[in-house]
Amino acid sequence: MTASATLIVLMAVLYAVGITVMLERSLTRVLIGFMLVGNATNLLILLVSGPSGTAPIVTGTSADEAMADPVPQVLMLTAIVINFGITAFVLALIYRSWWLAQLGDQGDVVPDQHTGETEATTEAPFDAVDLDDAALQKILADSDEHPYEPGRGLEENR
């Protein structure tokens, strides 16, 4: 099976631009990159459907012979709708992050949350768990290994 060079080049361009834009920090740019990559991927599926043809609607005439492959079309239809849903979701995310931050034109920038992170800050959440453990251990220890205090009488100690 042969491919249309035009579509291959177009797909490559869409991927290249889409990925480049997607790698930026601004969420809006990420979304624009995502939409371009989405279109590029639809093109990829379109490519593998082979040459163009008539619509995949059975007419019962000889035109059915030249029908385009319906399989990729079904895949693409699903992809288009899901793409739309995700796009809307990311838009809601963008709005939400802007609304939370209210930082003007910096609002939809994803911060590098983990760059300044040290081992101490990462382990901080575990300290809380350790406190739970420690409390339990202390309870057990207090009730169990009661130390013998030499200054007092045995009966007092027991």
Added chain:
Amino acid sequence: MVFILLAFLVVSCAATGLTGWLSTRVFYLLSVLPFAAFAYTLAQAPVVLAGGAVTESIPWIPQLGIALSFRVDTLAWLLALIVTGVGGLVLLYCARYFTPDEPGLGRFAGLLLAFAGTMYGLVTADDLVVMFMFWEITSVLSYLLIGHYVDRKESRGAALQALLVTTFGGLVMLVGVVMITVQAGTTSMASIIDQWLEGPATTVAILLLLVGALSKSAIVPFHFWLPAAMAAPTPVSAYLHAAAMVKAGIYLVARFAPGYADTPGWTPVLVGLGVVAMLVGAWRSLRQYDLKLVLAYGTVSQLGFLMVIVGFGGHDAALAGAALLLAHALYKAALFLVVGVIDHRTGTRDWRKLSGVGRQSRMLAGITLVAVASMAGIPPLLGFVAKEAVFTAFLEAGLAGDPWGWIALVGTVLGSMLTVAYSARFFWGAFATRKDAAPSELSSHGWGILIAPGLLSAATIVLGVGAGPLVDPALRPYAETMPGPGDYHLALWHGFEPALALSALVLAVGLLLFWRRAWVARVQDALPSTLDASRGYWLSVRLVDRLAARSTIFAQRGGLPQYLGTILVVYVLTLGVASALNRTWPDSIRPWDYPEQVFVAVAIAIGAIAAGQARQRMSAVLLVGTTGFGMVALFAMHGAPDLALTQALVEMVTLVVFVLVLRRLPTKIAQRNKPVKRLLRASIGVAVGATMAVVAVIALGARQDESIGTEWPRLAGEAHGRNIVNTVLVDIRAWDTMGEISVLVVVATGIASLLFVTGRAGPIPRLVGSRQQRRGQNRRRVLVDPLAPGPEASSSRMSWLLAGRTLAPDHRSVLLEVLVRLLFHPAILVSVYFLFVGHNAPGGGFAGGLLAGLALVARYLAGGRYELAEAIPIDAGKILGVGVALAAGCGVVSLFFGVEALSSAYLEADVPLLGHLSFGTSTIFDFGVYLVVVGLVLDILRSLGAEIDRQQEQADLSEESKDDFSGSEVAR
């Protein structure tokens, strides 16, 4: 039996609600169920005592041979009586133990009852897999019950520890369960035990099962979770951690002993670890001050004792083990309940602070004395009878030449001496009058709380005195399932026997240890505390925590671009290497499919590159839109009308949604990237693009087979559809569509939850008096709306849209309103048309839904959020729900007709105007899709449109009020 389990399930679920109504009295009601199960089990006695078994079986997973099969033989009968009897008494006790203001009482009641039911299922189940299921449920319920005081750290920690240890054991056991069921070829325990399997695989399987049993029954080295679990309320300790759950491990061993006691490793593991647990538990119990912890370590010790005798094998040992099991459940549950009473009445469980409790509460002391004496093995109580039987069994095995008999005898005699010592110390600690402590003040709770421990102690006496006539015949059938001879009978008096001498020796030494307790304490303090298994547990838990933290720090440091970049570089490298090695290049390549393609492609490419360069949000979005519409052209010319239609509609809705959000965001996109990074990003992008191109060429060249699509026209004909794409979506591959609309529902819910912080279930903003306005004769009358910008403006002119006047005059466009008024209903009609003809012509649920959504978008754009609410005054969530329910309903209904899920049935007719229609269940499915898409668009409009409007207005309002305030300040 299944009925009883169902009753437990239902009542447990209802318990929380009932508690809100009945408060602590709910426990009286709940206890009826375990008592009923107790009575039902007692009624099974004639069959069981004759050596038979009551069975019940419901097929569950026939492919794996797993059935909900239950079988009550003597052992199951005994345990069922214990768990239901003690369970009922503990529930009765709870009614007096808790006060109505106890937090989480309803949850507690439900969980405790559910536990009783699960335990009943565990001991009666015959299917090993089902038994394992109950086994794990008890672990989870135990976790929830130990953690009852959710606000206490030690309670949470103890709960988690118990859960981790027991589920670790459970997981190991699961492997054993699978192994043994595969070897036996059945999941029925009765049949597995009858088969007497042998061989290395069986040995491994059995040992794995034992790990589960040991962890559940808190035997060394897993014993440490049990004392910590005493953070639970006392009724839980009495029931789960003395009478029922910890007995599950003993039960499992007792269950498998008749068939597998000769398995290599069985005796050393059980007798060895059992003796160690008995000694360690008793030794540590001797140094506790908390009465509950004395009992907790005592339980570890007694569980070790039980493990030794139950796992020992042989007729006499089995009889003795069953008797000891019963005796332990009775006295230990009673003792825990007594501690609960003392704790409640005096406010402390530390016996150093108690004084004169015995003098003030003779009744309590009497009940305790019976239970303690049974624990210490003093005649004529059941504990004594059982201990005599145990000693005799070991002695005879030892005399018969079994070295393990001697080891077990020496170990348990030593352990029993310590047991006598800590029993005496417990009683003395709780009830003695101390000179140095102030007399404890007892608050009065009435005698009701003493019913449960009193009955348990009474049973200890009755069954002890009547051991010969009552207990012996009941437990004998279990002992007789053991291979080998045996003629021992349980009785109070066997004459002067070696065992009696041993008992006397144990008592004497034990009391001596108690008398010289100061000396014992000195020895204990001098010895280092060895065998601290909990330290190993903490170390391993912490190791896992640290490992997770370290690997997260190592792998996830950067922001999103870094992760994406890493993924893409790896992708390019791997696929690049693969394509470099490729040898299957296509022979030829076409320049284009048709000449127009080039023009469209150039347009798209320009749009994409420009979008990449755009600095303003709106222009970037519009440029991306051009690529989308370019795709529409490509689809249309390729021969994909459905795609073209859907893509065009999606592009329009997307544009609107973008505008809705972007109107509040700043126009310019923030840029903070250094030029070096820009180059890096561009090179990654170009590399990915090039790789994808190469991959596409190779993939096409490598293709050899015909598309599966060649069969689809025929299949579509079978599905009464001519439009193959739609037919595939709603019929041939309907499952995929089902998944897809589920994603859409999740997305819609996600969007709504991001915007409506407090929940979207709030009232939909409706116009005041819109109902009247909708009536025909009132259509022309103008309604006075408080939200309208000015009363004079709305007095005379009629409006094109219901809510048009809610918008500020400078936001209104009469042209838009007229257009929307004229186009809305036709658009909805066309969308329904799309829905129905989709099977045969371009259209379908997705396109129809999008068009309807677009009509709503137009309504909203022209008339604002009130107009949207008037257009469709239903919550978007309900539309989504109905859509999914319709689609899923199609799948389920076809199951009722005995065909596979989502199969279609058809009804064809020629309808005027619409032409030939084939109405199938697939159309209902498509209608579900339609509704989900409409719901999605509506949710987007409500969230990103109406809600943002509202927030904007609120922000403007607060801005204004701030200005007003400052203005008045100045004026003053």
